[in-house]
Amino acid sequence: MLNFSIANTVTDLIQGDVREHLPLASIPLEGDVLGLGTTTSLDNGELTFLHDGSEPRTRLYKCAAGDGSIRQLHPGDGSAHFPYVCFSGDATALRHPVDPACLAASEGLPLQQRIGAAISSLSEQGQLAEAPIYGLRLGLEWHSLVITVASKLCMGQKRRNQAPEDPGAAAQGLYGSLQHYRLAADDPGDANDPIRFLGRSLHWDCCGFWDTQPESGRVTVPVATAPLHLHGCSRDLRHGGHLHHEHPGSRLRRLEWLAIYPLQQIRMLGSDLAVEQLGYSDGRLGFQVSNRGELDVSDLGVAVVIDDRYSSHHYLRLPWLAAGETQPFSLPLPLPPGPHQLLVMADPERHVLEPLESQANNAARLTIEL
Known part of the structure; x- marks a missing residue:
């Protein structure tokens, strides 16, 4: 049909x-x-x-x-x-x-x-x-x-x-x-x-x-x-x-x-953003942001939050992420010894029109012990 x-x-x-x-x-x-x-x-x-x-x-x-x-x-x-x-x-x-x-x-x-x-x-x-x-x-x-x-x-x-x-x-x-x-x-x-x-x-x-x-x-x-x-x-x-x-x-x-x-x-048709392959090694945080949907996305924000301290979070912006594309990131992120919670969120302000059922993969969490 x-x-x-x-x-x-x-x-x-x-x-x-x-x-x-x-x-x-x-x-x-x-x-x-x-x-x-x-x-x-x-x-x-x-x-x-x-x-x-x-x-x-x-x-x-x-x-x-x-x-x-x-x-x-x-x-x-x-x-x-x-x-x-x-x-x-x-x-x-x-x-x-x-x-x-x-x-x-x-x-x-x-x-x-x-x-x-x-x-x-x-x-x-x-x-x-x-x-x-x-x-x-x-x-x-x-x-x-x-x-x-x-x-x-x-x-x-x-x-x-x-x-x-x-x-x-x-x-x-x-x-x-x-x-x-x-x-x-x-x-x-x-x-x-x-x-x-x-x-x-x-x-x-x-x-x-x-x-x-x-x-x-x-x-x-x-x-x-x-x-x-x-x-x-x-x-x-x-x-x-x-x-x-x-x-x-x-x-x-x-x-x-x-x-x-x-x-x-x-x-x-809609967008479907995903944070994937989140990892931490040798003082660097690595992850990728993918657009699994059918629509290109402009002015996409990405937030990196350490130990739930939103007042000191890192913020990245992508001018454009086309449908089907993936953008890798590798950020220097020195952390003191001890346990840490890392959170990466794509589109934290919810500016992108994404169906509710597709939003679960917009964020990824990682627990590490240094």
């Missing part, structure tokens, strides 16, 4: 300080691959996955936060790591084009309602398998469209160290603070309008998802009434970003075509 992989979640991204990243090389782009995501915290933007049905590979575009422009990404071009991304394998066999007559029956309704109606209709007719998440490809023509592009979603927010906040409210507040862009037939010409006019590119190709449990925040903002999340690019490949289809300034002219993909197998 085809896997639908999720690296972190939209909820994780909203909370900020995401230190886990999926490399571009881990995303299989052969065939019709559905996905969306964000680029690194140092170079923010949105990801859009485009495929026209005849291409051998899916094209991946980065939508820039500063001006709403786009460029195609390629392995090795420097935009290789994503703090949030979800993607399928080749989903060609799961594609269900929606009959134009079915689309016409819901004409006049908001886009989210039209897509929901199409999923319900095909499911009731037995033409579409039930799934927790449905992938979507669609072509749209707009009277006017408002988009946003993620900017500094992951930089220095420190939200995880603040009092708990309703994730839905946090999502709405965060997305509301982003730069908004408007596409329309005419420039409103209002210098005081906070929504910046981009141009007249009103035909868009989009890829996104319908989550039957949107409050989970897996692929949408964690709001029960917001199951639809769409990224897209204008057909002239000038602009791209997150489609604010529900914004008052977005007015749909025509849903040109729609294809639905039932994604039944969800795979959550």
